[in-house]
Amino acid sequence: MIERDRPPQAPVDIAVIGAGVVGCAVARRFTLDGARVCVLEKAVDILDGASKGNSGILHTGFDAPVGSLEQRCIADGYAEYMEIRDRLGLPLLETGALVVAWTEAEEARLPALLDQARANGVADARLLDKAAIKAREPHLADGARAAILVPREYVIDPWAAPTAYMMQALTNGAHLMRGAGVTAGAFDGDLWRIETDAGPVLARAVINCAGLFGDRIDAMLLGDSHFTIRPRKGQFVVFDKAATALVSGIVLPTPSATTKGVVVCRTAYGNVLVGPTAEEQESRTDAATDRETLRMLIDKAATIVPALADQPVTAAYAGLRPASEEKDYRVRVEADRRYITLGGIRSTGLSAALGLARHAADLHATFAASTVPLSEPHWPRAPRLAEHAPRDWAEADNGGILCHCELVTRREVAAALTGPLAARGLGGLKRRTRVTMGRCQGFYCSAALADVTAGRLDPPMALPDRADD
Ligand SMILES: Cc1cc2nc3c(=O)[nH]c(=O)nc-3n(C[C@H](O)[C@H](O)[C@H](O)COP(=O)(O)OP(=O)(O)OC[C@H]3O[C@@H](n4cnc5c(N)ncnc54)[C@H](O)[C@@H]3O)c2cc1C
Known part of the structure; x- marks a missing residue:
């Protein structure tokens, strides 16, 4: 109810x-x-x-x-x-973004894009040559021909x-x-x-x-x-935290008239993501992911940063743009x-x-x-979930860690369940704390979390299947 x-x-x-x-x-x-x-x-x-x-x-x-x-x-x-x-x-993760040209045709579009950036008041955008690109993103594939650096894209x-x-x-x-x-x-x-x-x-x-x-x-x-409204789905793949050693910022393709294209970028939570796709659909609510598209995204990520091919994937998700x-x-x-x-x-x-x-x-x-x-x-102060900033798990009296993958404390979960904006569903609790969102996807912490949230969430938490129990 x-x-x-x-x-x-x-x-x-x-x-x-x-x-x-x-x-x-x-x-x-x-x-x-x-x-x-x-x-x-x-x-x-x-x-x-x-x-x-x-x-x-x-x-x-x-x-x-x-x-x-x-x-x-x-x-x-x-x-x-x-x-x-x-x-x-x-x-704020001060990453900057590289808009990379991988083909001759894309390289030819960069000067016009730079003019557009300047007309939009982004005066510090500038062209980088191959050596400068490599210095910023050492793990980028060799095929990058040129790029625009947008230093304040974060x-x-x-x-x-x-x-x-x-x-x-x-x-x-x-x-x-x-x-x-x-x-x-x-x-x-x-x-x-x-x-x-x-x-x-x-x-x-x-x-x-x-x-x-x-x-x-x-x-x-x-x-x-x-x-x-013509919903446009965007699917994403999230690589595990070790992948951040391979990507220092936001790597964008040269945009086309219809889409910004697939980006490889760091997240505030210490992961690397690749996506989104741009899929027109009728449904305004169906944000399901599918295997084939996720495989395509992983392959795409590996063409941009080859070492990502060996990185484990933590999660996948999709969002619907209100286009x-x-x-x-x-x-x-x-x-x-x-x-x-x-x-x-x-x-x-x-x-x-x-x-x-x-x-x-x-x-x-x-x-x-x-x-x-x-x-x-x-x-008021926002929940502190960013990987690069101080977190509650390192502080005193936090009640202990409940979700070890994302280092979420019992005190953070309790705080998210109280007050004028208390979470009322598991999705909302995840968005306030990141609980269950790490590499085990809740396998180890769901039972404890179900106890802590009993009677608070709509619907109540379902425990994951444990085939080996
Ligand atoms: C794949 C993807 C990637 C994106 N990347 C970025 C990015 O990197 N940077 C960026 O700036 N933006 C990005 N965006 C865009 C951004 O997420 C959207 O522009 C934004 O979420 C739109 O927000 P909204 O509040 O307009 O709509 P929504 O988030 O859809 O909010 C509308 C709300 O209205 C409620 N509602 C609907 N009908 C009713 C009703 N009858 N009564 C009461 N409530 C109702 C819904 O439940 C919903 O909560 C991205 C979007 C997608 C999908």
Whole structure:
């Protein structure tokens, strides 16, 4: 039985639909600006849609279309992330990225890409020759002909960041309703009445951040949608921690008109990943991986960094991009109905979320009275999961290590199960702690974890099959 949060008793200023990275950032922005905010999320936990599985790259926007809304939001989002990350305890792996040309045709495209980077304000991007490439990435295959170095393209923790945005919204007064799928709604000229699985919510304005279902929410609440979501799956393979000795940063291919292509890069958690694929599909929820594609990705990784062929694989996952029929974000403002859509946030939402939230606040100011920003907001700290930063397992009184592969302590698990943003599902607990996500995939710690989480997770934990028991 899904645990559903109750609606707020009084009308709020803003109802945010969807708690992906965009909804979390929007909730934070409006709360800090002094608005009363309620977030409506249909899943048992936040980050259950597109934001569940991405590459974890904080993009500079060097290759975004010049003059696009996407480029502006990435630049603003990047700047704000750098400004707030210390106060929220958010990690940054200062890797830089190499955009590598493997063929003559790709090499010929690099100068235009460099011009694009500069037009997008990424002035420190520069061309590297073969020797400089080898110096940065000694294990790269010999076929690299040339590359662009983008020094400020970094790796971040894709879950700690939005979790911290939502935590900051909640500790400063926002209301989160999980298990509150939006089913209908009407505007009476003054207030929206939004019907949810957990009861009705009254709000002065609505911001649709429903990701893979953004077009359907518009159709439901406005009567039509100006875009259609076309889900694009991206599968990934994760190599075990020893592989980080082979990759020092982010290795990108020369992008094509349709995709950024398959990247080999480090993760904040001390692994190396290869992916994502770009597979169009009808389903908005099916994020299954398949053997053939994973094999292809492992082979692809080995063509880029040959020694990866001998590295063990820890895990595989897939994410669904909320792509639409156009490349740029699909933003809609209905001033008369006090409604904003932040839709089609396809491949760059993790980087752009804070910028998008500011953009939404600017749009909202065109039709609503301003609020008084909080003078001294609380700054909660994000879960500390990054491999290169201090972790709880090395500190006193942590209750002991529960998950030895990812060095997760009992104190971290207990913390993730309490407070205003307590995890309510195993997925959410993993995203807050990384428990069971290491090389044994929960084989050794699941029994202990099932004990600790008894009665707290929906659904309850299923123990792994142990054929040799
Ligand atoms: C393979 C892949 C790789 C990526 N790599 C990167 C990267 O390296 N860097 C980067 O910046 N970006 C990256 N991205 C992009 C980024 O992950 C997305 O842009 C972002 O997750 C979109 O977030 P969102 O909040 O718009 O949507 P979502 O995360 O889908 O959030 C929408 C939320 O709305 C909820 N919802 C839906 N319908 C309803 C309803 N009726 N009622 C209530 N709630 C509802 C859903 O449950 C969901 O939680 C990648 C994406 C993918 C898939």
